[in-house]
Amino acid sequence: MHLLRKYLSSAWQALFGDPVRAFGVVSLILLLALAIAPAKEHFSQWHSFQRKYLALIHDRGDAISLRRRFEPGIHQIWLPELGVVDRCTTCHLGLKEASLADVNQQPFRKHPVVPHPVDGFGCVICHGGQGQATTVAEAHHSERAGEEPILPTRYIESGCGQCHQNSLPGTPQLNLGRSVLARYGCVHCHAITRPDGSKVEATDHPPSLAHIADKSTREWIFSWLKDPQAYAASTTMPNYKLNDSDANDISAYLVSSSKPQAGDSAAPSAKPAAAADPAAGPSLYGESFCVSCHAVQNAAGNLVGGDLGPELTRIGNKANPQWLAAWLENPRVYDATTPMPRYRFTPQQIATLVAFLQAKSDSDYGSGVHLDAASPQQITHGRKLIVELGCAACHEINGVQKPENFAPDLSTIGSKPLAQIVFLPGMEHSLSSYIVAKIRQPRAFGPSVKMPQFTLTASQTDALTTALLALTARSRAIPDKLRVAAVPDSKYQPAGHAGKLIAELACFSCHRFNGRGGDMAPDLTWEGSSVQRQWLGDFLHNPNTLRPSLIRRMPRFNLSDSDNKELTDYILTVYQSPAIDVDLASVATNSPDVVEHGKQLFYSKYACQSCHIVDTKADKGYIGPTLTQVGSRLTPAWVYAWLKNPQALRPGTAEPNQNLSDEDARALTAFLTSQKGPGGRGAKQ
């Protein structure tokens, strides 16, 4: 102790012994203190990256121009409207340098080509992370409260979805995610409001269970509830992992609450033709193009068919034959909003189809299930479970109200703070990994989680995560003018008897009219300008495909002559394009010379035969519609307008706009409208 005091006092003497010495020492200390700031900057991480960048460009051919564009110091992109304060460009110095495309060393790589410049949008808006940070650790990996690490590249399209509420051609993953969100019925339970206030609508069609006992048995309901995918691999119904007694009680309530629907139990009035002709069932099923919407598993285990309607692999296990007959007669009696058309089958055809579909059954499916009559306690308990699990959020169930806000609102799930999330052990601490885990195995987050197990592929899960990550607080905070609104289907409804026919035939399920309807078949908004009366009437009676390489999907609806005429008249009168001048390209004035000239243009100058067939013997084009009888199908005015600008009439069509002169377009129209019959190169004048 004494020794220490002695040393200290001698040190004090040595440093501050006399005023001159004290002044010198204090000056030195001050100098050192002043040097801290520049030294810190010199040793900072971003500064070392800037030095590395200068070293990297030093030997390059365009070093002078690169160095001229290099600015030392911290860079910042500040965009108040987007809420962006990004200093990423302090280290990522080559983002805008096209000549650095060959540099693979981060952080100096050139940014890949995207539609938005970094100066106008910043970085975090797509990549996440902390834009204000100036160290890698803070900017890329921060997990502190209110902060989040940068987004893995595979969810990058969520950035686009913050402003673009519409579907973009360049973001397939985001588009798929949004369609999964709507198709798997997520929004029946989780409300999602877009920034403009509109709601995300479900596109699935969960059946009403109000008359379920007409359609199926309690045993089937039990097996279905236990494992929906065991009945139909492609169903969107999730698995609630119910135990036997719960599934039994739910089936008991559903059957006891079901009210019979008139007509469902009527005995079939005709015997199936199957006994006479075993091929009648399959051929009627094929002719009716059931496969366009319904899939069936083939022997190899692959699903064949569309996904608009339910899978029919084991329909015989599920549907009661009387109900099936009533459904095929008129589906809208059982379900007023079904996308299934009313085919106008004869009783004989219905009997044949019912017999064919009933044979699609699996004797092993549900074979061990025998349920005893339900006790009142079971029925009460079943109702309680239905309320708890939220079954009525999707399905109409007698005696149970549709719950409001059954599950958490997901409108800003993309900005959920990490501090609010309970991560499972061993999980990466990021929002994206939480969402993926929650979609994959919701029940892993605790026994009280009600969310059921969905069956999604890995790419569907990633896409759904992308769509959810796009629902950020930023997307709601930015000004409206910076957002691109979603394009909802219009509420277009055709009027009158024809409107009723269009609804009954469910034309909207496949065709689009005036912004409403499906995309399986051509848009018919301008069909009236396009086709000739005779052809349309014949087509509705007996449809055939126009494109050699397309699978025909349009079914025959067995329309009566008067209904056919009604529909033809309506289409020809109402679906007219104002842009088409009917008198412009009249065929009456076409001389054989003009037709011959058009033929020359068709085969040599424009080489239309690369995609179309006019002469079935010589031409092989396999992409566009066959044109052998285009003269009796399309109106000359439509052909002319189409040749001038195909995209104007049908946006997105693959035929290029060749910028034809009026004269060439007239000659080609003359040649095409002379193609009236099957075979040959048209009328020989």
Place this chain on the structure above:
Amino acid sequence: MMRRFTGSMTFGTSAILALLSFAAFAGCKRPAPANAALKATAQGTALVESSGGHQVGVTGTALKDPLVVQVNDDHGTAVPGALVEFQGSAGVSFDPAAVLTDASGQATTAVTLGAIAGRYELNAVTPGKAAPVSLAIVEVALGYQERVGAILADKYCSRCHDSESSPERVSNYDNLEVKPHPFTDGSTLNKMSDADLTSIILHGGPALNRSALMPPYGNTLSASDVKALIAYTRTVSDPPYQPPGTVYERK
């Protein structure tokens, strides 16, 4: 919008240093070897690709199909229980990265490509009886622009330019008198400059004295669409496309 700040930070040197050292530590962190638990019971002498090579994926995402390689012995018969390790350049990940071959001698892994668009050369390595045997596998990752090109190509081009035919999508390739070049045909397309490809797309085959069967897309596709199509073509090209070096002005 760009603002510059120069040395205006005040205190916290030690904190910065600590963060720096943390970053350095985080950077050095290596995943533990995945094959620690795998014990090979057999060794082969050859590796062959079964499936999953030459796929075109998207940056940062898993490839559609798994990569499957097979370990064979001298007689060409499959060897079950041999260890196969998968390696790739930075950013590529394998799930799992090391695997024992199954009863049919095949090793399967799911591949996720890195964040940079382009060709990825992956390697499968098996210890082998005498020396390690390795097999190179090529996969392609498309970035945003290349994928826009791929989507456009699928809509406007591939029906003729791709001879692959399926019942849902019948190819028109065989019907054409003059055969179009597949977009992967690097030996032809690599010799054509971006400007030539642009004018063929915009003005059709006759623009470069080629077949009129190739129609002009100048009024249908935008300039950025054409750039995207060319970027896509360059990325899937086989042999790989080498961009011409930049020509710089002399001082």
